Amino acid sequence: MSRRAERRSRLGPLRWLRLPLAVAMLALAALMLLPPGWFGMGGIAPELLTARLAGARPPLVVDVRTGPEFAAGHIDGALPVPLHTVPFRVGELGAHKGRPVVLVCMSGHRSRVAGLFLRLAGFAEVINLDGGMAAWRAGGLPLAGPPR
Structure with a gap:
């Protein structure tokens, strides 16, 4: 053959x-x-996100990194939704349309792509974590381990 x-x-x-x-x-x-503004979503600094997470109306944090990246450390309470699954899980996230959604990846690039899918699905307030988890770690902010 x-x-x-x-x-x-x-x-x-x-x-x-x-x-x-x-x-x-x-x-x-x-x-x-593509530049961040093209996606029609704003950004948030890691320090400001910690304040919003402690506030009265905390945003939903969606981590679009891979499983091993997520397991290595993530923002406490973050929902793991790897980028390649976002188009298929938009319906699942639909219950949170009235809430601000903060997207997280390692540097901020993959989360911008995920943000495009959420904006097209009708999410009004989609926010990108400026600098991603790299900036979060550089700021010495707390990390959670494997999801509970």
């Missing part, structure tokens, strides 16, 4: 997905390069 035939048999009916997946990945990469 030739190498080409062997690859075809391994991929089977899924081989037609290669092009759409490649296009989707390129589109996400392009979105990550």
Whole structure:
């Protein structure tokens, strides 16, 4: 059996997905390069977020990093929703549409992409953590361990 035939048999009916997946990945990469204002959401400094979390109307914190990144340390009470699952979990987050939503990733790029999905889904107040978890850690702010 030739190498080409062997690859075809391994991929089977899924081989037609290669092009759409490649296009989707390129589109996400392009979105990550856009300036923050293009997404129509504001930012919040880590220190201000700690104050808002202690306030009367705390925002929902959604962490869009991968599972291992989240497990290594996250903001207490953050909901883990990895970026690649955001489009499929927008409905699940819909119960929080009336609440401000703060999106968190390592540097602030992936959370901007997630913010676009939430804005398109009708979330009114979507906020990006300025500098992401890197800025949170640099500020010496508290981290929670694995989710309880």
